Amino acid sequence: xxxxxxxxxxxxxxxxxxxxxxxxxxxxxxxxxxxxxxxxxxxxxxxxxxxxxxxxxxxxxxxxxxxxxxxxxxxxxxxxxxxxxxxxxxxxxxxxxxxxxxxxxxxxxxxxxxxxxxxxxxxxxxxxxxxxxxxxxxxxxxxxxxxxxxxxxxxxxxxxxxxxxxxxxxxxxxxxxxxxxxxxxxxxxx
Amino acid sequence: xxxxxxxxxxxxxxxxxxxxxxxxxxxxxxxxxxxxxxxxxxxxxxxxxxxxxxxxxxxxxxxxxxxxxxxxxxxxxxxxxxxxxxxxxxxxxxxxxxxxxxxxxxxxxxxxxxxxxxxxxxxxxxxxxxxxxxxxxxxxxxxxxxxxxxxxxxxxxxxxxxxxxxxxxxxxxxxxxxxxxxxxxxxxxxxxxxxxxxxxxxxxxxxxxxxxxxxxxxxxxxxxxxxxxxxxxxxxxxxxxxxxxxxxxxxxxxxxxxxxxxxxxxxxxxxxxxxxxxxxxxxxxxxxxxxxxxxxxxxxxxxxxxxxxxxxxxxxxxxxxxxxxxxxxxxxxxxxxxxxxxxxxxxxxxxxxxxxxxxxxxxxxxxxxxxxxxxxxxxxxxxxxxxxxxxxxxxxxxxxxxxxxxxxxxxxxxxxxxxxxxxxxxxxxxxxxxxxxxxxxxxxxxxxxxxxxxxxxxxxxxxxxxxxxxxxxxxxxxxxxxxxxxxxxxxxxxxxxxxxxxxxxxxxxxxxxxxxxxxxxxxxxxxxxxxxxxxxxxxxxxxxxxxxxxxxxxxxxxxxxxxxxxxxxxxxxxxxxxxxxxxxxxxxxxxxxxxxxxxxxxxxxxxxxxxxxxxxxxxxxxxxxxxxxxxxxxxxxxxxxxxxxxxxxxxxxxxxx
Numbered sequence: 001x002x003x004x005x006x007x008x009x010x011x012x013x014x015x016x017x018x019x020x021x022x023x024x025x026x027x028x029x030x031x032x033x034x035x036x037x038x039x040x041x042x043x044x045x046x047x048x049x050x051x052x053x054x055x056x057x058x059x060x061x062x063x064x065x066x067x068x069x070x071x072x073x074x075x076x077x078x079x080x081x082x083x084x085x086x087x088x089x090x091x092x093x094x095x096x097x098x099x100x101x102x103x104x105x106x107x108x109x110x111x112x113x114x115x116x117x118x119x120x121x122x123x124x125x126x127x128x129x130x131x132x133x134x135x136x137x138x139x140x141x142x143x144x145x146x147x148x149x150x151x152x153x154x155x156x157x158x159x160x161x162x163x164x165x166x167x168x169x170x171x172x173x174x175x176x177x178x179x180x181x182x183x184x185x186x187x188x189x190x
Numbered sequence: 191x192x193x194x195x196x197x198x199x200x201x202x203x204x205x206x207x208x209x210x211x212x213x214x215x216x217x218x219x220x221x222x223x224x225x226x227x228x229x230x231x232x233x234x235x236x237x238x239x240x241x242x243x244x245x246x247x248x249x250x251x252x253x254x255x256x257x258x259x260x261x262x263x264x265x266x267x268x269x270x271x272x273x274x275x276x277x278x279x280x281x282x283x284x285x286x287x288x289x290x291x292x293x294x295x296x297x298x299x300x301x302x303x304x305x306x307x308x309x310x311x312x313x314x315x316x317x318x319x320x321x322x323x324x325x326x327x328x329x330x331x332x333x334x335x336x337x338x339x340x341x342x343x344x345x346x347x348x349x350x351x352x353x354x355x356x357x358x359x360x361x362x363x364x365x366x367x368x369x370x371x372x373x374x375x376x377x378x379x380x381x382x383x384x385x386x387x388x389x390x391x392x393x394x395x396x397x398x399x400x401x402x403x404x405x406x407x408x409x410x411x412x413x414x415x416x417x418x419x420x421x422x423x424x425x426x427x428x429x430x431x432x433x434x435x436x437x438x439x440x441x442x443x444x445x446x447x448x449x450x451x452x453x454x455x456x457x458x459x460x461x462x463x464x465x466x467x468x469x470x471x472x473x474x475x476x477x478x479x480x481x482x483x484x485x486x487x488x489x490x491x492x493x494x495x496x497x498x499x500x501x502x503x504x505x506x507x508x509x510x511x512x513x514x515x516x517x518x519x520x521x522x523x524x525x526x527x528x529x530x531x532x533x534x535x536x537x538x539x540x541x542x543x544x545x546x547x548x549x550x551x552x553x554x555x556x557x558x559x560x561x562x563x564x565x566x567x568x569x570x571x572x573x574x575x576x577x578x579x580x581x582x583x584x585x586x587x588x589x590x591x592x593x594x595x596x597x598x599x600x601x602x603x604x605x606x607x608x609x610x611x612x613x614x615x616x617x618x619x620x621x622x623x624x625x626x627x628x629x630x631x632x633x634x635x636x637x638x639x640x641x642x643x644x645x646x647x648x649x650x651x652x653x654x655x656x657x658x659x660x661x662x663x664x665x666x667x668x669x670x671x672x673x674x675x676x677x678x679x680x681x682x683x684x685x686x687x688x689x690x691x692x693x694x695x696x697x698x699x700x701x702x703x704x705x706x707x708x709x710x711x712x713x714x715x716x717x718x719x720x721x722x723x724x725x726x727x728x729x730x731x732x733x734x735x736x737x738x739x740x741x742x743x744x745x746x747x748x749x750x751x752x753x754x755x756x757x758x759x760x761x762x763x764x765x766x767x768x769x770x771x772x773x774x775x776x777x778x779x780x781x782x783x784x785x786x787x788x789x790x791x792x793x794x795x796x797x798x799x800x801x802x803x804x805x806x807x808x809x810x811x812x813x814x815x816x817x818x819x820x821x822x823x824x825x826x827x828x829x830x831x832x833x834x835x836x837x838x839x840x841x842x843x844x845x846x847x
């Protein structure tokens with residue numbers, strides 16, 4: 001079977017996987033929507049969440065999606081070094097996003113607002129944390145891809161993998177936009 | 191010690207009579223199997239030819255074997271439930287404790303849905319779908335073996351407490367909170383439940399993606415969507431449902447896990463949790479799930495009725511439209527599972543109407559099958575028996591369901607044995623009969639010889655008579671007010687005779703199952719008499735019958751060109767033989783990484799049940815490493831050269847004449 005046909009199937013399969021992941025996120029969003037008022041006497045979203053911080057995170061993630069796009073352009077030009085550099089920048093931006101998010105989480109926990117405090121906080125940590133977990137998986141995949149490119153070059157099989165990785169990264173961007181809107185914007189402005 | 195073994199202590203090891211009996215039984219069976227394999231020196235063969243295989247035909251057979259074993263376990267549970275309900279009247283408390291009884295019906299439900307029906311279906315999908323679409327393989331061979339091994343890991347999980355201790359969930363098959371929360375179920379039973387479903391559900395989801403892509407991308411040239419065999423169509427619908435709903439199941443169970451492990455409050459009774467949300471979420475998976483089970487059975491019936499009536503399926507277009515309609519409506523009816531929980535009259539009315547609406551496409555399908563039989567030259571082999579039996583049971587169960595779809599009636603019969611009887615009618619009389627029909631129908635394709643007809647017929651009659659004897663009393667008991675999951679009742683209710691009749695029915699069903707086992711043994715013994723040299727024992731219509739039985743590893747030496755709906759039937763009529771020009775065939779290599787990955791995931795799940803931190807880390811890292819190793823492996827295929835194919839085909843021709 002030639003690589004093109006294989007990549008074609010993998011791409012469709014990956015799209016279907018992304019849709020299943022989206023449904024999983026939909027469940028988490030639904031749970032958040034149901035529970036976000038249930039603070040059980042604890043602090044609400046308005047008191048806990050910081051809009052500027054979330055905005056900064058959003059911009060970082062959007063930029064990383066842009067650099068991820070640059071990586072795919074470089075793949076199309078068979079530019080191995082360009083691909084590596086763009087992937088590297090994407091990785092750093094993704095890592096920054098993750099560190100800022102963990103920082104926010106640890107502050108919340110330190111102030112006694114952990115996931116055990118109320119149903120609202122449970123759903124907040126789960127929804128945002130699941131996105132963060134996906135970012136972690138994405139970062140791991142970026143490292144593996146960079147090793148693969150370094151060792152084997154931009155073979156058709158690896159190029160296919162990179163296209164799917166970028167789909168995944170953009171997908172996480174889309175999910176984050178919803179998190180930013182529903183959790184942070186709707187939670188703090190009211 | 192607690193760092194090493196977590197919550198797993200000696201006190202948790204089997205100490206009740208049923209866990210000890212289970213341990214002894216499993217140990218004896220295990221020793222027997224190991225001794226047999228060692229004696230015959232079959233280990234290497236088993237590992238190389240079967241366990242690590244990526245051939246969907248072999249994977250399919252392994253699915254069916256495991257599902258059969260699980261059917262045995264589920265049936266024993268059914269027998270134990272019945273015995274308790276027949277004995278535990280008035281002053282007698284029966285032979286098992288209420289807690290044990292609750293574990294049994296929980297396990298019975300989960301096993302029959304997840305590991306029997308889903309297992310059989312996955313087996314048939316693997317065996318038949320690639321053949322019917324004229325393909326040599328599925329889209330992702332590695333995912334396919336991984337799916338199988340995740341399913342097996344899940345199946346082991348349901349039985350693990352027998353050997354390693356603890357208990358199974360005593361919460362009912364969907365583990366509804368707040369009962370399944372830590373506060374009310376502090377033991378490990380619910381955790382076993384969580385991980386067996388989570389792991390096998392992951393396998394199902396991966397399988398769904400795999401077959402969806404297989405059907406959409408790997409059909410033989412010329413096979414447009416409207417030329418696909420009906421089993422492929424209904425399986426496609428089923429896959430669409432799988433990828434739509436299994437993420438819901440995974441997420442819902444994950445939220446329950448977070449509640450139990452991290453002290454979160456999604457479904458707890460305090461801290462703002464909302465148990466109703468779980469019920470809504472789990473049923474928005476649970477109701478479509480029954481259509482995941484029944485739609486492939488519709489496809490099997492469509493194939494069988496057309497073949498044995500020797501006629502084209504009537505109203506193919508409307509059967510396709512009906513299946514798609516069912517697929518869409520299946521996602522809009524889940525709330526009828528909890529009409530009584532206060533959603534309000536408007537919401538109940540909407541879901542009641544939707545529930546009734548879904549019978550319209552279903553009835554259209556039944557009428558189309560009957561129309562196919564009309565004026566056909568019908569041959570009554572056992573697959574047809576199962577079909578006719580299905581029409582009767584399914585019509586009964588369908589009408590019982592419509593009745594319950596009326597919210598007002600549902601308030602009366604909710605959570606009674608009437609409901610139990612209804613869904614058993616649908617799943618046994620609908621899905622399971624279809625699976626039996628399909629296995630009988632395709633058995634010669636998979637093995638090269640047909641099943642004994644006489645014993646098959648005995649099995650069928652036992653099943654259908656036993657079925658009605660067993661479940662009609664439950665309808666009546668339901669109307670009399672007997673609730674489900676009842677481990678004790680007063681003698682004054684007068685229910686005992688009906689329970690005993692149901693038990694007699696169960697014994698008749700058991701005879702049917704015994705005949706099926708006998709049928710397989712006798713058929714294997716008489717395989718020389720029943721050999722199928724043509725590859726087409728039933729005068730079939732679709733592509734799987736165009737190739738020899740059992741099919742060669744590459745299925746089709748030459749990929750067929752499709753111009754008609756029943757391509758093989760058309761080929762037989764035109765008697766054209768295509769020119770035989772062979773080409774190199776690329777096939778996937780076997781891989782053990784599927785087993786290893788699933789093994790590590792199994793360890794992870796086990797560690798989570800018993801809170802063994804180090805083992806959880808080992809399991810997680812191991813599974814991730816396996817996937818990374820696989821992603822680096824680009825040498826996953828081997829080539830069968832064209833001359834080799836020509837030689838193999840010539841050998842087959844000379845053997846079969």
